[in-house]
Every structure is written in C-alpha cells, then in structure tokens.
Amino acid sequence: xxxxxxxxxxxxxxxxxxxxxxxxxxxxxxxxxxxxxxxxxxxxxxxxxxxxxxxxxxxxxxxxxxxxxxxxxxxxxxxxxxxxxxxxxxxxxxxxxxxxxxxxxxxxxxxxxxxxxxxxxxxxxxxxxxxxxxxxxxxxxxxxxxxxxxxxxxxxxxxxxxxxxxxxxxxxxxxx
Amino acid sequence: xxxxxxxxxxxxxxxxxxxxxxxxxxxxxxxxxxxxxxxxxxxxxxxxxxxxxxxxxxxxxxxxxxxxxxxxxxxxxxxxxxxxxxxxxxxxxxxxxxxxxxxxxxxxxxxxxxxxxxxx
Numbered sequence: 001x002x003x004x005x006x007x008x009x010x011x012x013x014x015x016x017x018x019x020x021x022x023x024x025x026x027x028x029x030x031x032x033x034x035x036x037x038x039x040x041x042x043x044x045x046x047x048x049x050x051x052x053x054x055x056x057x058x059x060x061x062x063x064x065x066x067x068x069x070x071x072x073x074x075x076x077x078x079x080x081x082x083x084x085x086x087x088x089x090x091x092x093x094x095x096x097x098x099x100x101x102x103x104x105x106x107x108x109x110x111x112x113x114x115x116x117x118x119x120x121x122x123x124x125x126x127x128x129x130x131x132x133x134x135x136x137x138x139x140x141x142x143x144x145x146x147x148x149x150x151x152x153x154x155x156x157x158x159x160x161x162x163x164x165x166x167x168x169x170x171x172x173x174x175x176x
Numbered sequence: 177x178x179x180x181x182x183x184x185x186x187x188x189x190x191x192x193x194x195x196x197x198x199x200x201x202x203x204x205x206x207x208x209x210x211x212x213x214x215x216x217x218x219x220x221x222x223x224x225x226x227x228x229x230x231x232x233x234x235x236x237x238x239x240x241x242x243x244x245x246x247x248x249x250x251x252x253x254x255x256x257x258x259x260x261x262x263x264x265x266x267x268x269x270x271x272x273x274x275x276x277x278x279x280x281x282x283x284x285x286x287x288x289x290x291x292x293x294x295x296x
Contacts, residue, residue, distance in 0.1 A: 022200065023200050026201060035198065040198075044201065045206050045210045046210075048210035049210045053214050053218070113190070113191040117192075132188040160181065163184060164180070167187075
C-alpha cells in the first residue's frame with residue numbers, strides 16, 4: 001500500500017485496494033439496483049464518498065471487500081426505503097402511479113437457473129449470490145447482509161434446497 | 177462443499193455472469209466523481225459550520241451588549257443641591273423611603289422610640 005494512496009479519513013483503505021475490487025463492487029451494486037447500470041454507478045460513487053469522507057470507517061474487522069459490500073448494501077437499502085416512501089407519499093397524494101420513479105426491473109433471462117435464483121426470497125437470493133458468485137464465505141456474506149452467521153447459514157441451506165427442487169422440475173439435476 | 181454444491185455454484189455463477197454482461201463503469205471515472213462530490217460536501221459542511229459559529233457569536237454579542245434594566249444614572253449636582261430631599265433607590269430588597277435630611281435625621285439620631293418595630 002503506497003502512503004500517497006491511503007485515504008485521509010480512512011487510514012486502512014487505499015485507492016489501489018479499492019481499484020482492485022472495483023469490478024466486484026460494481027457487480028454487487030448492479031445486482032442491488034436491478035441491473036440498472038447508471039443507478040449502480042451512482043451507488044458505487046456514493047459508497048466511495050462514504051469512504052472518502054470517513055462516514056463509513058474501515059477498522060479491519062473484516063476484509064475490505066466484505067466491508068465495501070456492506071456499505072453498498074446499506075446504501076441500497078436506504079435508497080430503496082427512500083424510493084418506497086416517496087412512492088407511498090405520491091400514491092396517498094392521489095397521483096396514482098408515481099411518474100419518473102421506476103421500480104427496479106429484473107433482466108429477462110431465459111436460463112432456468114437464473115429464473116430459479118430470482119424466484120428465491122430476497123435474503124436467500126442475496127446469500128446465494130454472495131457465496132456462489134462473489135466468492136464469499138457464509139460468515140462474510142452474513143456480515144454483508146447484516147445477519148448473524150447462524151441465520152446466514154439457514155438462508156443458505158434453504159436457498160440450496162429450493163434451487164435444487166426448482167431446477168429438478170426443469171430437468172436439471174444437482175443432487176449428489 | 178459437496179459436488180452438487182459445486183455444480184450448483186457453477187450453474188448459478190454462469191447465470192449471473194450472463195445477467196452481468198453490462199460492462200463495469202471505469203474506476204477512474206467513478207472515483208474522480210466521488211472525490212469531486214466529497215470535496216463539494218466538505219466545502220458545504222465548512223460553510224454551514226462557519227455560518228453556525230458566526231450566528232452563535234452574533235447571539236452572544238447581542239446578549240452581552242443589551243443594556244440592563246438598572247443602568248447607572250447620573251444626576252446633575254446642581255439639581256441635587258437645590259433640594260434637601262432625598263429619595264432612596266428602591267428595588268425589591270430595599271423598600272422605597274423618602275425623607276428630608278433636616279427633618280428626619282435629627283429624629284433618627286436622637287429618638288429612642290420604636291419605629292416600625294425597630295428601636296431607632
């Protein structure tokens with residue numbers, strides 16, 4: 001880690017370390033924003049601002065990747081909370097469908113696996129994505145999701161069972 | 177991780193990779209924008225804290241420079257010499273009294289009578 005690289009308000013984070021995981025962070029942000037590229041870019045940018053200003057402070061209790069993923073996850077949650085409350089406000093004000101506020105759109109995927117993953121409950125989907133696709137342990141994934149490791153493990157097992165069942169219906173075999 | 181887990185993992189990974197065919201935004205672009213926005217936010221915060229400090233100083237100055245109710249009053253000495261009467265300044269602790277020094281002082285000095293419950 002070069003000294004000049006280190007962030008002023010986050011002494012354990014360097015620009016180069018962030019650059020190294022940028023692709024993975026962007027992928028996670030994409031998944032958080034319903035695969036909307038500009039929304040994902042905005043989300044990642046906001047996460048970097050949190051790190052630059054020191055609002056999100058990395059204290060090495062986890063890996064940098066786990067930490068940055070958690071920041072993205074929390075920002076995405078608060079962002080959707082804001083959007084949902086604005087939608088509710090507009091609906092109660094009699095505007096009907098809110099104009100200009102788009103709900104995240106799931107990408108059209110023909111693959112049965114993808115449809116099966118998308119059909120999972122949110123937390124099961126998240127842990128499957130983090131463990132299977134983002135190379136995280138169940139412990140790290142649980143940390144990102146803000147749940148205990150035990151709860152994460154339960155979601156992971158249920159997700160695997162649900163996926164196997166769904167995919168077996170489509171003729172895909174994932175049993176031992 | 178069992179074999180079936182590995183196969184499931186590969187299948188899900190492949191499906192997700194297909195979903196993520198959108199190219200990632202350039203790190204340098206995102207970083208530069210974040211640095212710029214963080215700079216703006218810092219300036220705004222400094223401006224706000226500066227304004228708050230200035231407002232606090234203004235309030236303190238206003239409070240300390242407001243004239244109190246009981247100010248010193250200067251009386252022209254000729255005005256005082258024109259009369260033998262004197263009026264004691266009155267407030268909640270000191271009851272208002274008025275007396276004439278030629279009339280009252282001898283009585284005050286010589287009297288052995290009780291005045292208002294007190295032996296004068």
